[in-house]
Amino acid sequence: MKSLFHFTACVLACLTLLSSASGADLLSIIKDRQEKESSTWRQESLAQEHEEAFIRLWDELRNTDTPISVLQAFSFNAIKLGELSDAVSLNHGIESRAIGHATRSLPQQQWNSWLGQLQTLGYSLYQSEWHHKQFDEKPGGQNESIFSFSLHVEHKTSQLRLIADGRIKVLWLKEKNNKGIFVPDTIEVTELEILQRKGQPLFKRLGAFDIASQKRGPVLVHDLDGDGRSEIILPAANQIAWNNPETEYSLKPFTSVIVNAARSAILGDFDADGYTDMIVEGSIYPNENSPLASGLFLFQGTNKGTFLEMPKLIDAGSNLIIQGDTTMSCGDIDGDGDLDLWIGHYKLPYDGGAMPTPYYDANDGYPSFLLINEGNGLRFTESAATRGLKEKLHRRVFSGSFVDYDNDLDLDLLMVSDFSGVDLFRNKGDGHFEDVTAEAIEERSSFGMGHSFGDFNHDGFLDMYVIGMSSTTAGRLHQMGLAPQDFDDLTNMRIPMTYGNRLYYSQGDGTFKQPKVNDQVARTGWSWGVVTVDFDNDGNLDFYVANGHDSNTTSKDYCTSYWTDDIYRGSSLKSPLFDKYFSEKLGIKEDNGVSWNGFEHNFLFMHMSDGSTRNLSFLAGVALENDSRMVIADDVNMDGKLDLIIDSNPPNWNPQTQGNVLEVYLNQMPSTGNFIGVRLQDKAGAPSSTAAKIVISTGGQIQAAANVNGDSYESQHAASKHFGIGDNDQVDYIEVTWINGSKKRIDNPAVNQYHLIEY
Template identity: 25%
Template sequence: MKTIFFIFFLLLFISNPSHTVPLQFTSVTKEASIHFKHHDGSSGQLYFIEPLGAGAAFLDYNNDGFQDIYLVNGADLPPLAEERLNEEEPPRNALYRNNGDGTFTDVAIAAAVAHTGYGMGCAVGDYNNDGFSDLYVTNFRANVFFHNNGDGTFTDATAETGTGDTRWGASCAFVDYDNDGFLDLYVTNYVKYTIESDQVCMNKGVRVYCDPRLYEGELDALYHNNGDGTFTDVTESAGFSGATGRGLALAWGDYDDDGDMDVYIANDADQNFLYRNNDDGTFTDVSLTAGVGFSEDGEAENGMGADFGDYDNDGRLDLVVTNFQDQTNTLYHNEENGLFSDMSYASQIGTMSLPYLAWGVSFCDCDNDGYQDLFIANGHLDANVQAFNPTGFYEQPNLLFHNNRDGTFDEVGVDSGSSMRLEKVSRGFAYSDYDNDGDLDLLVTNLKGTPDLLQNRGGQNTWLILKLIGTHSNRDAIGARVKVITGNLAQIREVRSGSSYLSQNDMRLHFGLGKHRQIDRVEIRWPSGLQERLEGVEVNQTLTLIEGTVKSSQ
């Protein structure tokens, strides 16, 4: 297996000799004192829930300037659930506090976020604008809302906020969809399933995990923030009554650049949805007219992960979606007129992705050259996949696509350090500059294994990191759009919560600047509509920008 994948990578690398990017990632999980191990509850029963894994989030829960890590765990399933009744500590979620010296300490129990449900995804957002990051965790059966008390601890506010749900939650995100200054919450729900309804499925005479099409899709949920610490379910009145497509992932982004956030939903074995924000509290599904509902061949695919990003720096948000083995990971280019073009093969991502079953994904400028690259987490569902599919492999390497700045990408994982060539069963993915050195580090969650914290050790390009604080807007400034102009290089980023697969990136905005030594202009469009700009900004620094106080206000 390892030899086959290595040869595949090597041949691809030789066929693309133009690659000279010094990307180097090193797994520092052990050195960072991260000892978490994911538990899927499996005991040979092959319950449908087992192989989906869990996500992770970067957040600065104690406002010390260092990004902490929240890791979601699974739980026991029958018969393990009965056998563990007398044990002291069941599997639980972990909150790793960043000590600022390259190490982390698990403080989940002391912080009261050591949840023991069958966890899936998580998202971060300051829902009450008190300056502290709150946390929402999706689960199989019961989601939980953790309110940050501001003293290093959290309180379970699920009942108080009215955001509890006993359906099978997957990805989630905070967003101020109506720009009223308070963060709302969107949750994708997967399928209608119980352990008791689990079915036995076979493929070529061997037991396998069942096809998701055997289970009916669940309706997603949109919770509107009432501004008083409570939320109201507005799913149907907001136009999401048709969002029953087995949702696994979501990505919020203002793809039409009209000042409000739209949302893309990646569905498993069903049409994907693109809901355009109508700026009146409602949404319209435009996935078919925009060309992002089905594959280029008109087929429903197995959407696993999603993200918005401007990979060609034309000022418009493009879209990436990860899919199942033998389906391409799909790269959609935003054509500005409300349409997207499928550039999967033209970008060189399509062919390379076919052998893999992909999950977490994000646009991220890993070498600080000013163009966003793509990282994709891979891993199959079935440990016995070769018994019914000789071309499939359970453990798979993750993929790092370097942006060639001409609309194409090269896969460079084989040349980016031994840690990037590891073959595991990966699921969630998030990025952050956790060590505050100006480049993006990567965090990958692995099914039934420890996560990989990949420290970025390559390159000398310049950079800028921005932390935005809203005053009239929501305090996290989620939905803000920033343009950084340096010479002929212009980049846009948006502040967002929740994307990839079940995960949450560092909400600070990261800009690679190549060899530029001075930033001409930083333009901010806040969710409130206020526009400000800053000129003559120095490179290689982290700036905090407060709405209404930025110099050169216009």
């Protein structure tokens, strides 16, 4: 591949700067890579050469104002198509059409004429994705590829939007063209579904907050002033966006100190005075003349919904040493009435030449921490190793939650980690844990990024949706049967690790299994944040997933280099040699504008009237192409429909010099069902609302939810729960169960409103 040859030349030029021994070692690695490139991975190199035509197509489509002209310039001899079926009506005015078996062949000239007609009629291609799923080398014949594609099309004058998702089989010409790339001979559309809808998108962009460079951080949502509307707290930017009923959000700082960094933050009543506090992990300058202070800081809440101006440094002992990004969850794990704290710790791959080893079960990161609250929120005792978490303390954690998954009135711990997957620890009842992953979780493997809880099958038990990464490259390597010798474990775990998102249904006995519907919501790309809520109030939970890792200048993907080289290099230990090797590789990636899972659009999976789950993100107006991370669902304007809060950054983003954007999208679905909502509020002397379970019954059908935190990615939802109930206009009851076992029940509550429930 060109990038490899470029890399080799750059490294050879740098060898004179190294000692002779290290230079020889580096040269040995490069030669080994070259040998494997021409032997073990030869067919993948050929696949990369063939996909270049579609890489260029994708890039040109993104960077043009005349996409139809770009499609017309794409060279091939013929395209084979079937006939579109009659339209099938789905929810929200959506129609579906599918294509049948290919029955006609159009030469490129005729195809281009048809594209021109579409352009004349006012159709325009807004976004697209192209992924090389399979490659078959045919000695003596024409090489074949399978590509998946997604086209987002607009007809603005009629407010028509279309999503065309499908697959094409490409037969390639045997020789490269005069530009040095392979071009298709014939393209056959083997699968195609078109979803279309007229009208305004289902979500409307309300506005955006511009976050300054180096101020990206966690986003927390909470009703601070008790008016029912959630504020947006941005700890890293030292801002609260106050949600005013009659005007737009108003931004105000929450502290007079200088917030230098806020890697993670969490809301809860940590000092048990009935007011919401905030703990921030990061660093501050108490004033302009003070030295930098790092650690955990408690911003104590007041009766006005604000925080005291001066935070207090929490005493968590000398073992609390933060070296990477963190995530936090809180809950009363030992039943003593105060909120304890879990801090998940992440270690970047490639750091100092060290790699997660093995990539499918890495336990070689920075240690996570379990902090036991000593009563006032200002002193915690670190106890992870002595409370049953020692064996997996070095996972590379992205999310984690205290949650009562087995309904025994104590808080267990779910941990989701990159380069590993799901780990589940059962609370023995006294704040000590036991690892039950092996017996409780059906297939735990994942590049875990985040998670969300919900009662997806209406049985009263909490299920979970764990976000991971899917990889077209890993699937293609598996399809071609390519793998080096003596690495069977790494080869065998490619497919389980890149399955994508995993939906787990609770079996009611403390175990979780994956339903068949999982396949419909598994592959979204390189996924980060997630919410599972009922956007249209039909009684079924929908899924919104934030996607995209590193969009750069071109859609050419570094993924092949990772799966054919990086996972076989280095170890858990830092290495100057591999630090140099990877630094050169990743530097060349950046210099050439190469992406890593770039330009992936966010997904909105919604339940349809035919029983399927479809991705409607473009029809809904929320198929963001910029790399997204955090997502929160909240009823911003209190109209009974859940809205979206999403952060993202543009391609070729430099976090040191560029800011990012936090956008608010209002749900404007024209037809939705009824709903009922529950707002929880803490008060002094009562058990915390954190981890409280809420159950509603509608006509005997149960829906359950829990007020947990630490889920999704860099975010915290409000202490409220929203339930869609469809056409039902009556709810049998709402029941709230606090973690100490106390219950409160409201019979026949009014629908289409939120109910404030206190202990």
